[in-house]
């Protein structure tokens with residue numbers, strides 16, 4: 601249950617209630633999630649180019665931030681695709 605009381609526009613990186621993970625997108629539905637302490641560029645899929653990368657708040661179904669290691673940011677449709685894939 602989400603008991604977060606922060607405004608949806610806040611990133612919640614220090615939030616103890618929201619589940620937040622980094623992600624890298626390689627294809628239409630090819631999302632890889634990783635813990636916050638792992639750099640985005642640690643994950644790779646052979647012959648696949650990264651399309652987008654950033655952070656995802658599972659409790660608020662919201663992408664935010666950007667990847668410094670990959671120089672990529674979330675795409676507009678990412679949060680909706682992740683929501684459908686994980687039935688968030």
Ligand SMILES: [Zn+2]
Pocket residue numbers: 604605606612615616617618
């Ligand atoms: Zn929160």
